[in-house]
Structure formats: C-alpha cells, structure tokens
Amino acid sequence: MNKSRYNTTIKLFALISLVSVLLTSCVAPFNVDKVKSGSLEYINADYCGDDLHKNSEDNYISVCSSGLVELLFDETTATIAIRDNNTKKIWNTLPSTDISKKVSSSAVEITLSDGNNKIYTLNSQDNSVNFGNFSYTIGVDEVSVKYAFSLTKETGAKDFSNVEDDEIRADMTVTYRLKDGSLIVNINMNSLALPKDIYLEKITVLNNFGAYETSGIDDYIFVPDGSGALIMTGQPDYEFSPISLSVYGENLATSKTVSNSQCLLGAFGLKNEDNAYLCIIEKGDDIAQINAYRNNENSLNSVYASFLTTDILTNTENDKTTRYYGHKYNSEIQLCYRFLSGKSATYSGMATTCRENLIRNSVLPAEMLNTNSDPLPMIVSLQAGYLNEKGKYKVLSDFEQALTLMTLLKAKGVNNIYLQYKGLYEDDKSNKNTDFSKFNSSLGNAEDYNTLYNYLNSQKFSLFIDTSIISCGGKSSTARAIDNKVINTNADNIFSKVSVTQKLLQVSDFEDRVNSILTTSENVLFDGYCLNDMGKYLYSDYSSNAYSKNQSKTEFSSQIPVLATDKMLMVEHGNLYSLKGADMVLNIPTSPLAYKESFAYVGIPFIQMLIHGALEYSVSPLNATDDMQTLFLKSVEYGCLPSAYWYCTAFDEKQDRTYFYNNNINDMVGYYTRAHQALSDLRDSRMTSHQQVQDGVYCTEYDNSIKVYVNYTSIEVTVHGVVVGAKDCVTIS
Numbered sequence: 001m002n003k004s005r006y007n008t009t010i011k012l013f014a015l016i017s018l019v020s021v022l023l024t025s026c027v028a029p030f031n032v033d034k035v036k037s038g039s040l041e042y043i044n045a046d047y048c049g050d051d052l053h054k055n056s057e058d059n060y061i062s063v064c065s066s067g068l069v070e071l072l073f074d075e076t077t078a079t080i081a082i083r084d085n086n087t088k089k090i091w092n093t094l095p096s097t098d099i100s101k102k103v104s105s106s107a108v109e110i111t112l113s114d115g116n117n118k119i120y121t122l123n124s125q126d127n128s129v130n131f132g133n134f135s136y137t138i139g140v141d142e143v144s145v146k147y148a149f150s151l152t153k154e155t156g157a158k159d160f161s162n163v164e165d166d167e168i169r170a171d172m173t174v175t176y177r178l179k180d181g182s183l184i185v186n187i188n189m190n191s192l193a194l195p196k197d198i199y200l201e202k203i204t205v206l207n208n209f210g211a212y213e214t215s216g217i218d219d220y221i222f223v224p225d226g227s228g229a230l231i232m233t234g235q236p237d238y239e240f241s242p243i244s245l246s247v248y249g250e251n252l253a254t255s256k257t258v259s260n261s262q263c264l265l266g267a268f269g270l271k272n273e274d275n276a277y278l279c280i281i282e283k284g285d286d287i288a289q290i291n292a293y294r295n296n297e298n299s300l301n302s303v304y305a306s307f308l309t310t311d312i313l314t315n316t317e318n319d320k321t322t323r324y325y326g327h328k329y330n331s332e333i334q335l336c337y338r339f340l341s342g343k344s345a346t347y348s349g350m351a352t353t354c355r356e357n358l359i360r361n362s363v364l365p366a367e368m369l370n371t372n373s374d375p376l377p378m379i380v381s382l383q384a385g386y387l388n389e390k391g392k393y394k395v396l397s398d399f400e401q402a403l404t405l406m407t408l409l410k411a412k413g414v415n416n417i418y419l420q421y422k423g424l425y426e427d428d429k430s431n432k433n434t435d436f437s438k439f440n441s442s443l444g445n446a447e448d449y450n451t452l453y454n455y456l457n458s459q460k461f462s463l464f465i466d467t468s469i470i471s472c473g474g475k476s477s478t479a480r481a482i483d484n485k486v487i488n489t490n491a492d493n494i495f496s497k498v499s500v501t502q503k504l505l506q507v508s509d510f511e512d513r514v515n516s517i518l519t520t521s522e523n524v525l526f527d528g529y530c531l532n533d534m535g536k537y538l539y540s541d542y543s544s545n546a547y548s549k550n551q552s553k554t555e556f557s558s559q560i561p562v563l564a565t566d567k568m569l570m571v572e573h574g575n576l577y578s579l580k581g582a583d584m585v586l587n588i589p590t591s592p593l594a595y596k597e598s599f600a601y602v603g604i605p606f607i608q609m610l611i612h613g614a615l616e617y618s619v620s621p622l623n624a625t626d627d628m629q630t631l632f633l634k635s636v637e638y639g640c641l642p643s644a645y646w647y648c649t650a651f652d653e654k655q656d657r658t659y660f661y662n663n664n665i666n667d668m669v670g671y672y673t674r675a676h677q678a679l680s681d682l683r684d685s686r687m688t689s690h691q692q693v694q695d696g697v698y699c700t701e702y703d704n705s706i707k708v709y710v711n712y713t714s715i716e717v718t719v720h721g722v723v724v725g726a727k728d729c730v731t732i733s
Helices: 004-025 124-129 153-157 347-360 399-411 446-458 507-520 549-563 606-611 628-637 653-659 665-679
Strands: 033-037 041-044 060-066 069-074 079-084 089-092 108-113 118-123 134-138 142-150 169-179 182-188 199-205 220-223 229-232 243-246 267-272 275-283 288-293 302-308 310-317 320-328 332-341 378-383 385-387 393-395 417-422 462-467 488-490 501-504 528-531 568-572 584-586 601-603 643-646 687-694 697-702 707-711 717-719 722-724 728-732
Touching: 060 142, 060 169, 069 142, 069 169, 079 332, 089 275, 089 332, 108 142, 108 169, 118 124, 118 142, 124 134, 124 142, 142 153, 169 199, 182 199, 199 310, 199 320, 199 332, 220 288, 220 302, 220 347, 267 302, 267 347, 275 347, 302 310, 332 347, 347 606, 347 687, 378 399, 399 417, 399 446, 399 665, 446 462, 462 568, 507 549, 528 549, 549 568, 606 687, 628 665, 628 707, 628 728, 665 728, 687 717, 697 717, 707 722, 722 728
Parallel strands: 041 118, 378 417, 378 643, 417 462, 462 528, 528 568, 568 584
Antiparallel strands: 033 320, 060 069, 069 079, 079 089, 108 118, 108 199, 134 142, 142 169, 169 182, 182 332, 199 302, 220 229, 220 267, 229 601, 243 288, 267 275, 275 332, 288 302, 310 320, 385 393, 488 501, 687 697, 697 707, 707 728, 717 722
C-alpha cells in the first residue's frame, strides 16, 4: 500500500489545522438555557392557496445560464427553477400547477420556539411571500431572496429594530447561484435576524425541489442509508413511512439513542424519467437531516435536507416539559445541486458526480492507490483478549498464537494480510494507548511481539494496532450532554455476558489524545493504527470546554491525519469526515442500516463507488454471518476486501463455532482465493457503473473496462454472452 501520497503535505496541513483549531476551539464554558413549561403547543402556518404554493412555467424569467442549465426565477412566488436546455426538463421549487393535490411546498421552512412552550413552523410562502414581506435582487449569476417570516403581515412589515421581543419574526436571506453548471444554494447564518429569546430550531430548504407525482418503473430517490439506498417510486410499498436520516448519526449530546451513525454522507438525489439531480451538502452537513417521502394524498415523491440549527433536548414527564437550549449554528449552510440527463441520469452517474465534488473540495484524495501489483489483501481481525464480566483480562490470542495463525494462512496461499490486532490492553477504553509497556503482559514479552512483527514484515504483511481514540474510561475527562449528563454509548463487546456502556472523550482533550498516541507508540514496531470508534460518533460536548457538533467535526477531521504522517491508517465504519488521511475503511456497510431492504427499498454501493481505487475497504467479517456465501458474493459485487474475525483459544462453544479460527479457516481461505481471482486487478481502479442486469444478477464495471458479474440465484445464467454459475461470480476483461 502506498503511504507517500499524504506525507508531502501532511505536516503543513497539520500546522494549518492546529492554527485553525486554536482559533475555533478556545471556547469558554457554555451557558445552557433550561426552560420548564407545561405541554408543548405546536402552531403551523395556514395554507394560503395554490397560487403561492405551485409554479407555472409562464411566470419564469431567465437569470443566467451555465453549461447546459439555466437559472429561472418566479417573481410571484419568489422561487427559482432550473431548466436543462438539453432535455427541456424544468426542475421546479414548487409543484407544477398540473398537480391538483394540495402540497405544502416552500422554498424555505423554519421552526421557531418562544423559549416557553410554543413551537412555530413557518414557511416562505405562507408567512413571507403571502404577506408581501420579502425582497429580492438579481445579479449576474444569482438571485438573492430575503424572507421576513412572521405570523402576521403587520409584524413582518415592521423595520426589524421595531419588532418586540415577544413577537414571532425571523429574517433570512437565501442566495441561489449558478456556477459551473451547478445550482449553489447558500444561507449565511450571520444574516439571520431573530428577536431576543426566540430560538431557531430548524431550517428546511427546497422541500419539494424536483418533486414528482407520476413514476416510471425505473424512477427512484437516492438516500445515503448505510452504503446507499434507492426508494423505487415506481414500485408499490405499502409499509413505507417517511424517511429521516441524521448525517453522521444523531448528536449524542441531545439524543437519547446511543447507536452508531447510519448515514455516512451528506448527499441525496432523485431520478425522474431521463433526468436526475444529485445534491451534496457542502456546508452544514454535520447538523443535517435527509428526509424523503413517497407520493400519497398529502405529498409527492420528494427528498430534501433540514438543518438542526440549535442543540435542543426535550424531556417530557406528566405533562411537564423541560427543554435545554444549547449551541446555535452560526456558520453557513450550502447545498450543491448537480443535474444529469440521458445515460448519466442513474445512481452510478450520481456517484461519479459526487466523487468529483468531494475530490474538488479535498474531502477525498484525488490520487489513486499504488498497489504495486501486490496480491489482494485479506483482513484478519484478531482478538488478543477481553475483559470478562468480573473485570478480569482473558487471553484469546497471544503473540505466539498470532504468529502460528499468520504462518498457517501463508502456507495455505494467503500472500497478503492486513492484521488488525484487537484487545491488546488491559482496558482498551482507558486511554492507555499504543505503548508496548501497556500491552497485557499475559500475551507474551517484547521478544515474542517482535518475532511476530518481524515475520509479518518479512512476508510484506501489515500490522495495525486497534485503538479506541474517543471511547474512554478510567480517569479520562468525559464529554457531557446538554443536560450535563455523561454521554454513554454501547460498547462493542461480543464476549461479555453483560451489557457494557462506554463514555466518550471530552473533545478539548482530543489533540492531547492524538499526541499521546504518537508519543507512546514511538518505539513500538507496527505499520498502522486502526481507529475503531472514530468513524462512528459525532457529538456536541457540554463539558467545561464546550464544543458544538460542528466544532467537534473540525477538531476530529484536523487531527486524524496527524496519525497518518508516518503510519498507515484504518478507520472503522467510515463517517466521511473521518477519512482524511485514511488508507482503509473497515466494516463499511453493504446494505441499508436505518430502514429494511425490500424490492421497493434497494441497497446500492454508493459509498463504495465514491472511494474504490482511492481507499481500500472491507465488508464485515465473512465468518461472523450465518450465510458466508451470500456475504462473500456481496463483497465481490461491492469491490470489498475479504475479512475474517478470529481468536486462537477455544473458550466458549457457541462463539467458538463462529470465531475460533480452526473451525472455518479453510472456508475463509477458499473465499479469499476466489476474491483474489475476481478483484486483484481492480484495487487501484475507479468503480464507474453498477446495475442489476436481471433478477438476482448484478454487474459492476470499472474504469479499466473490467466487469464483475455476480449471480445470487441457484441456477446458472448467461448475461451479455457471459456464463455465470449459480451463486458465483465472474470477472471479464
């Protein structure tokens, strides 16, 4: 694996990042507003009629053109549209007048609270344009619209300096700009004006942009659930409920859930006939939610983003409500809409467009992997030991046993291994880092460890030390939720008989944590770090040095590459911001996580199409599933490295069947051999296309024109002249 692609710039990047962090993270203790009241009262806008909630093509004026797209503006509704001059398709902000149903569409919708018990949902059409309380300016390549949201025309018409503190009013400017064929929608939160003690809870942008009523059989909505999913709008789905995904997971400082993030990316898209768009959330992704609806009595097929602009926790008990108001987002919200047509109007085209955007914005590396024609790696996650329910460390794979396993795999024809060595510490959540003196002594001595490493090095295998970087315990400083309670998450421990929770690190200590890892691992022989928790959680921190979720993302994403200066870097799970400087992502999802997959809700390899060829990644361990064959085929279809999760000492009958290597090593070697045959020539190639070619049969194509066919059915099939065996795969050059 090539590690040099970041080394030339990483130190400069780290220095710049350090200055940035010093400027943004030197924050004083945060004052949380705690408000007690009776039951919450929700007040919604009154629908002012179809005239301001629907668009007519006759009302548009042309603002500018860029590439094949044209920016249009409707002065009556104060909304924009995009015309694709290649196909003549118009993407409206509001539903077309051809649609007869009542749909509450708007350019912008906001949720306000009065700091007591009233929650107001207002929108640009009913609460601004309807009252005539808006203005706009048209520039060379943009339109800016200033909306004054209010409950009454009179309140909205006032000069803002005359608005009373108890009046409901919010002023906001939205800029729509056409640049390089893309629509850029920007809200600068510094332009927001609110009366004293009024909180802006949420902003929803373009909630029916491009929404449609009638679907073709191949129409769909793309949402970033897990690896990516399609809502097949042309297929009936009687169990569908509206989808809401929190980008990078829910904020653990305000959420009562403790699950890993299910949405790794801030992007969404929509396909209608021969046209499609992809929207990438370029700014504000860390506070974003992605929402999708299917066509029904009150909605159209639609997808859009909302932004949780204030940290809020609501506790209700016996009709009494306590609300905690915390950090307010004060930066920019920016969305980039890219438009596709013809053969590009597919989820593969969306993925290609998204990848280009992420590379341009330096989120993903532009450089391809340099694999030097090395054999396909096999990921071996080896559990060294664990803490049992009595708090005693139990050895599962000591250094000599690990060496025996590596030697055995080599003898069986596995010629490239990435060893993720897990559980090397007495307590791997205590912030005792990769210091050899902290490795549990019962695993062996320094000579035993060095013998293992020297063997791996001689075979050109790689050793990654598994490290908990934000999970913590012991006397470590811990992050706190908005109500001052310690933030807890579920610990990943398949060995313990009892449920275990773990704390998360105080964000202000993260830089020290990184420096400690670097310092204490200086004299340890290993090839890279594996960050087992960095890609799972993102949170505000209300401990003594408070951080917003946005500031936490800045801190994490600036410090992670420092670990990659001289070492390789693995990240588990893979929230997108955590991949800066990474070489590999472990356990990347191969199916939706938040919603159940069905014939009308279909998983796709969208994340994989973004990163293949630039980063390596693995599927979840094959031996950890009841159906190794199907997961193996999925890993080939999605271009994943094969992986196994093992230990070396039999200790539990049920777990031994799954994780004791001697029980399934031959099966795993067989799957590795097949994966090597299918994927070894593709490690440094872009994944350019993916499609279902017939029921149960899929084709993945790469930029070197190699195609991989995977057949999940129980019969042999012939596709495009290629014979693919039952439950098998074939690679065609």
